[in-house]
Amino acid sequence: MKSSRALLLALALSGALSVTAACDDKNTAGDAAPATSAAATSAAAAPQADPRTELVNAFSKLNSAPMAYSTSTESGTLASTKLTGSADPATKANSGTMVITTNGQAINAQVIVLGTDVYMKMSVPLPGIDPKKWMYFDGSKTSLTKLGLGNPDDPANVKGLADAIVTAERTGTGAFKGTIDLTKRKVPESGAALIQQMGDAAKSVPFEAATNADGYLTSFTMxxxxxxxxxxTTAKTTFSDFGKPVTITKPAAAEVQPAPAALLAQLG
Incomplete structure (x- = not known):
């Protein structure tokens, strides 16, 4: 049971950190239509868009193609998380590996998200759980952010930050810095409590970002x-391999077991 409690603590902490960057289901930036190649050619001849607009468009393009991603958080010596994987927004599929370190204990996890179906394996024992099988969570009844996960079409919890950008300036070709206002985002209760404790500093959180020649967001650090x-806490996310096919499959029924009720109670 000690390992189980440590696991719940680590998951809760991971989720609390990630939701400060998370968005709700409403994604204003995602509603923007992706630029066509003709528009891109025209834009090349026209004056550069203002930095904020360029960043909003870069966030929006994350909706348009499969990708690889890596996101990490560092909270001093208290905790760190690392999530690496691949996602296909069109099919709402995401798979990755996660390492959560807190109080000197490292917990490893594998995650598959297919729509609202979530499957997870963990490196610590849980009562009544076969560690060789996947635990199943119904994502429609479970808070993915409390699992340290984003929605399957936003695995790194960053897309909704676009409309929270307060200031932005270009620091080089495809390079930006600025501030975001975390209070502009609707987040789960645990994240909202953290943001409230940040005080006025939450309204001016510094960030750095980068985009590639095709206008995709390639990194975001705040x-x-x-x-x-x-x-x-420093949170950094990188994106790559845009358009590279991603194949994510559901585990066989014989390899799946229900998630334990005690864990579901923590994540409902």
């Missing part, structure tokens, strides 16, 4: 202020 017992 440094969130301390919140209660959680120290200042």
């Amino acid at each position: 440094t969130m202020p301390a919140a209660g017992q959680v120290p200042a």
Whole structure:
């Protein structure tokens, strides 16, 4: 049971950190139509778009193609998370590996998300759970952010940040910096509590971002202020392999088991 409690603590902390960057189901930036090649050619001849508009468009393009991603958070010596995987927004599929480290204990997990179906394996024992099988969660009844996950079409929890950008400036070709206002985002209760504890600093969180020649967002880093017992946290996400086919399959029924009720109670 000690391992089980440590697991729940780590998952809860991971989720609390990630939701400060998470968006709700409403994605204003995602509603923008992707630029056509003709428009891109025209834009090349026209004056550069203002930095904020360029970043909003870069976030929007994350809806348009399969990709690989990596996201990490560092909260001093308290905790760190690392999530690496691939996703296909069109099919709402996502798979990855996650490492959560807290209080000197590292927990490894494998995750598959297909629509609202979530499958997970973990490196620590849970009562009544076969560690060789996938635990199944009904994502429609479970908070993915509390699992440290984004929605399957937003695995790194960053797309909804576009409309929270307050200031933005270009620092080089495809390079930007600025600030975001976390209070502009609707987040789950745990994330909202953390944001409230940040005080006015939550309204001016610094970020750095990069885009590639095709206008895709390739990296986004922000440094969130301390919140209660959680120290200042650096969160970094990178995206790559845009358009490369992603194949994510459902585990065989014989390899799946229901998630334990105690864990579901923590994540409902």
